[in-house]
Amino acid sequence: MTYEPVIGIETHVELTTESKMFCGCAVGFGAPPNTNVCPVCLGLPGALPVVNGRAVEFAMAIGLALNCSIAHQSVFSRKNYFYPDMPKNYQISQYDEPLCIGGYLDVQTGSETRRIGITRVHMEEDTGKSIHVGEGGRISAASHSLIDFNRAGVPLMEVVSEPDIRSAEEARAFVAELRGAVLRLGVSDAKLEEGSMRFDANVSLRPKGTEPFGTKVEVKNMNSLRSLQRALEHEIDRQAALLEAGDSVLQETRHWDEAAGTTLGMRSKEEAFDYRYFPEPDLVPVEVDDAWRDRVGEAIPELPAQARARYLEMGLDPTAAGLISRDVAFGAVFEDAVAAGGVSQTVANWLTGEVTALLRRSETPLASSPIDGAALAELSGMVDAGRLSASAAKDVLAGVVAGEGNPAEVARARDLVQVSDIAALEPIIDEVLAGNEEAVGKLRRGDDKVIGFLIGQVMRASGGKADPAVVRGIIKDRVS
Amino acid sequence: MAYYYHCRLMPVDIDIGKVARLARLALSEDELNRYRQQCEVVLEHAARVQALPTDGVTGTSHPLPRTNAFRDDIVTECLDREEVLAQAPERDGDYFLVPRILDEQ
Amino acid sequence: MTDLADLTVTGAAAGLRAGEFSSVDLLEAVHRRAAMTEANLHAYLSIDRDGAARAAVGADSAFKSNTDLGLLQGIPVALKDNMVTRGLETTCSSKILAGYLPPYDGTAVSRLREGGAVIFGKTNLDEFAMGSSTENSAYGPSRNPWDPERVPGGSSGGSAAAVAAGSALVGFGSDTGGSIRQPAALCGIVGMKPTYGLVSRYGLIAFASSLDQIGPLTRTVEDSVAALEVVGGYDPADSTSYPGDVPDYRAGLESGVAGLRVGVVSELNGEGIDPEVQAGVDQCIAGLEQAGASIVELSLPSIEYALSAYYLIAPAECSANLARFDGVRYGLRRRGETVEEMMSTTRADGFGPEVIRRILLGTYALSAGYYDAFYGQAQRVRTLIIQDFQAAYEQADVLVSPTSPTTAFQLGDRTQDPLSMYLSDVCTIPSNMSGDPAISVPIGLDGAGLPIGFQVMAPALGEPLMFRVAAEVERQAGFEARATHATSEVVT
Numbered sequence A: 001m002t003y004e005p006v007i008g009i010e011t012h013v014e015l016t017t018e019s020k021m022f023c024g025c026a027v028g029f030g031a032p033p034n035t036n037v038c039p040v041c042l043g044l045p046g047a048l049p050v051v052n053g054r055a056v057e058f059a060m061a062i063g064l065a066l067n068c069s070i071a072h073q074s075v076f077s078r079k080n081y082f083y084p085d086m087p088k089n090y091q092i093s094q095y096d097e098p099l100c101i102g103g104y105l106d107v108q109t110g111s112e113t114r115r116i117g118i119t120r121v122h123m124e125e126d127t128g129k130s131i132h133v134g135e136g137g138r139i140s141a142a143s144h145s146l147i148d149f150n151r152a153g154v155p156l157m158e159v160v161s162e163p164d165i166r167s168a169e170e171a172r173a174f175v176a177e178l179r180g181a182v183l184r185l186g187v188s189d190a191k192l193e194e195g196s197m198r199f200d201a202n203v204s205l206r207p208k209g210t211e212p213f214g215t216k217v218e219v220k221n222m223n224s225l226r227s228l229q230r231a232l233e234h235e236i237d238r239q240a241a242l243l244e245a246g247d248s249v250l251q252e253t254r255h256w257d258e259a260a261g262t263t264l265g266m267r268s269k270e271e272a273f274d275y276r277y278f279p280e281p282d283l284v285p286v287e288v289d290d291a292w293r294d295r296v297g298e299a300i301p302e303l304p305a306q307a308r309a310r311y312l313e314m315g316l317d318p319t320a321a322g323l324i325s326r327d328v329a330f331g332a333v334f335e336d337a338v339a340a341g342g343v344s345q346t347v348a349n350w351l352t353g354e355v356t357a358l359l360r361r362s363e364t365p366l367a368s369s370p371i372d373g374a375a376l377a378e379l380s381g382m383v384d385a386g387r388l389s390a391s392a393a394k395d396v397l398a399g400v401v402a403g404e405g406n407p408a409e410v411a412r413a414r415d416l417v418q419v420s421d422i423a424a425l426e427p428i429i430d431e432v433l434a435g436n437e438e439a440v441g442k443l444r445r446g447d448d449k450v451i452g453f454l455i456g457q458v459m460r461a462s463g464g465k466a467d468p469a470v471v472r473g474i475i476k477d478r479v480s
Numbered sequence B: 001m002a003y004y005y006h007c008r009l010m011p012v013d014i015d016i017g018k019v020a021r022l023a024r025l026a027l028s029e030d031e032l033n034r035y036r037q038q039c040e041v042v043l044e045h046a047a048r049v050q051a052l053p054t055d056g057v058t059g060t061s062h063p064l065p066r067t068n069a070f071r072d073d074i075v076t077e078c079l080d081r082e083e084v085l086a087q088a089p090e091r092d093g094d095y096f097l098v099p100r101i102l103d104e105q
Numbered sequence C: 001m002t003d004l005a006d007l008t009v010t011g012a013a014a015g016l017r018a019g020e021f022s023s024v025d026l027l028e029a030v031h032r033r034a035a036m037t038e039a040n041l042h043a044y045l046s047i048d049r050d051g052a053a054r055a056a057v058g059a060d061s062a063f064k065s066n067t068d069l070g071l072l073q074g075i076p077v078a079l080k081d082n083m084v085t086r087g088l089e090t091t092c093s094s095k096i097l098a099g100y101l102p103p104y105d106g107t108a109v110s111r112l113r114e115g116g117a118v119i120f121g122k123t124n125l126d127e128f129a130m131g132s133s134t135e136n137s138a139y140g141p142s143r144n145p146w147d148p149e150r151v152p153g154g155s156s157g158g159s160a161a162a163v164a165a166g167s168a169l170v171g172f173g174s175d176t177g178g179s180i181r182q183p184a185a186l187c188g189i190v191g192m193k194p195t196y197g198l199v200s201r202y203g204l205i206a207f208a209s210s211l212d213q214i215g216p217l218t219r220t221v222e223d224s225v226a227a228l229e230v231v232g233g234y235d236p237a238d239s240t241s242y243p244g245d246v247p248d249y250r251a252g253l254e255s256g257v258a259g260l261r262v263g264v265v266s267e268l269n270g271e272g273i274d275p276e277v278q279a280g281v282d283q284c285i286a287g288l289e290q291a292g293a294s295i296v297e298l299s300l301p302s303i304e305y306a307l308s309a310y311y312l313i314a315p316a317e318c319s320a321n322l323a324r325f326d327g328v329r330y331g332l333r334r335r336g337e338t339v340e341e342m343m344s345t346t347r348a349d350g351f352g353p354e355v356i357r358r359i360l361l362g363t364y365a366l367s368a369g370y371y372d373a374f375y376g377q378a379q380r381v382r383t384l385i386i387q388d389f390q391a392a393y394e395q396a397d398v399l400v401s402p403t404s405p406t407t408a409f410q411l412g413d414r415t416q417d418p419l420s421m422y423l424s425d426v427c428t429i430p431s432n433m434s435g436d437p438a439i440s441v442p443i444g445l446d447g448a449g450l451p452i453g454f455q456v457m458a459p460a461l462g463e464p465l466m467f468r469v470a471a472e473v474e475r476q477a478g479f480e481a482r483a484t485h486a487t488s489e490v491v492t
């Protein structure tokens, strides 16, 4: 039987406000442990939360970007459960009256675009962090845990998708698209590796062509787009094998084990969680009128989907358009380069190819590298004008990334500018022709293939600086 | 007033063990039994609220109606770590220390 | 000459300004009184000798440099030990917070300090403010200065006993279901619960967040006004704080009640009220009528359900509010193999039986399958109670009733029967449910020589009217008797 995966994704996004969700402590990664804490985010007796107005606007912006409607009134609730890194032993979260409801996100996989429903976007607070000591940091085998409350109370947004996703690849594309939107909005740094964007997936299978959902499994602990896709592929296969064998899928939470490449069931509790949600009496409802909503809406920049459409119109191939539209820094450099006269597809190729590879090697983000729109426009101009060969351009780029200057300076300093001056090239070419009589004879007899060999010889003799197009012209001239 | 002395009791049945586990209270069987009986008496009275027709009535969770109490997104001073950790029952360096955590949430 | 410890706030403030005595003198008098009464009353959990001395010296030097900080400047005050004080042990009368030194001051406490008040000590209460007798304290009960065999009421029993006995000139408490007014009534002093949101709850260790309010316990209505003036007003740190300007509480204090409509709530008078208490209250109502008020008999049918709704809402909120006491960051910790075991034994050992009972009740009322029938329904009943009050205030300017159905009862009388204890608050709970202000004024003694309290309720932000009627009640009652038992002999 063929099974169809039914996937829904819950994504938590930490917002890059200055201060926490309910107190004035700074939001920031890497502060010394337990220094960004106050009575409120430590859950000290007597302390009370006050909502960060900007966090509400950030959440609203995400909601609007995901085509949600903004509730006129939304309410915070207490979600009650005990956990040592959650100071109050309840999480303030939105429950039955969230800020944003009912939107969608258009997601592209290959050449296909599908619309994934967004159930809701709501606001909540993050927990602290536990370090599990002993046995390699594995929670189950640890001897004790150490807690840092710096992250407790950091504003979190939870985006809940409808179960509209139909493959692991599409799940990955969905999260990538969502991440792109969040980055474009500037409301989060969405760093998967630092946990400022985290996701859980609900997966079930059903026979293709049928309506009812199968038993769903919640998969947790994926910390990259790649691991999300791998985890879901694995989980889909696991469930399919069970169903194929006539077994049933157990409703449970499973942990993705990146190293083992498998999902593992977690020790199930004897009773389900009972969060005992009730309206947070320490906070009052959030009321959003049309004017406020529109003000936030107007400030929303161009989103990845819109940028992608525009790039496609500019003639970019869909892959490049997709990659550049999802990344704010890439988008900005691309736009600048094109504005400075760069050829769009050439600039796009550089960006998605060599630039990406170089930056990955040097572990520098694009935004803090010396590569900017002007540099790429200059580089692409030099290639188009025949002043740089494709291979020399890679060297120039490396020089630019290394901070050696702009492309022209690097090309000159590294002596990579192509020789297209005929007078300078003729003596070299004559020498090569004289030394390769057999090839020259073949060429004369109409065997055009050998011209490449001869050009290669000239390139070598010139130390790679000769402009191949000019060389070809001169050789043809001489031989005819 | 008179009402409370004469009201008919509505039987309530509490799974006290489950409630105590949810509330993280390690109570003995004897204690659980005693609390169950006491809670049932109170709840049987409290359950009288069910006798009042409330169709179409919205619940009140705040006696003073107010909305949009917001804070500006401004960083304020944090507590001194030593003063905070001095209150910790157990610490390790700059961290709070707790026994091992059995289950992940 | 009168002992300085017997002065009212208003009287002491005048004396300080006239240079008749200093704040240091006042503090000494209060120390002397406390030394006489504490063995009997156990009003205080801790007395801050050094801090109070510094504050008194500071207040005196401010007076010398003509810096007038307000009416509580230089006045010794008692704080219920659920008000967070920086560096000063704050226990909520619970074992779970033994030795806890908060790293911050609550808003009301800051305002008192800024106003030059001398924080004398932290007073006893029912653990986490859950109770009506101050017997539910992990550190032993407080006793009533009128008869140490009797309870001072609760949960702010320590503050009430201190003010009645003269070991503080003014006390602060918190009122969730009557916890200021009922002990004030039982101790023969004035206790008021402001409109919900008028006094910031920031730094008040929460029992039931939507019901809790800080308020003063004083010897006179005028002192109540003076104390509220210092601690009240908008606080951005409390999202439920009332953001508007506070009314002028003094406006009508001398105006009398001629032309006012006084509503007598039938559900809170008569049946179930001790006949002597009711007789005192009736006499007082007659006095108001004679002074020109018109008396209106009113019914608020849904307040028959207020106590039931309260015993769902308050435990539900407390079950979450008290979840933070888990042995991780502060307070008591018991050993455990796992964190869950550590938390569960810490909480079971650290909380007393009444607190555990209410946490269990609240956890149950919120749990899956019961929420709507219990907590949800209680919140809807609360709406009906509010609507009943609104309708009543169309017919009357203020509402009146006894504060407590009985005068002070014997220690141990109600501890074995939670429900009988809960009934102590039947007259006070409705104002907490509606969020409206209410005050208890002493009007006389019963046959056993125990004080009777008269309650005046007003609509939200109706404090000026409430104080105005209370002042008239006070004038007519002429209640000047002072608790003396506690100072004359030591109970063994």
Ligand SMILES: [Mg+2]
Residues within 6 Å of the ligand: A012, A093, A124, A158
């Ligand atoms: Mg969440």
Ligand SMILES: [Zn+2]
Residues within 6 Å of the ligand: A020, A023, A024, A025, A036, A037, A038, A039, A040, A041, A042, A153
């Ligand atoms: Zn904080």
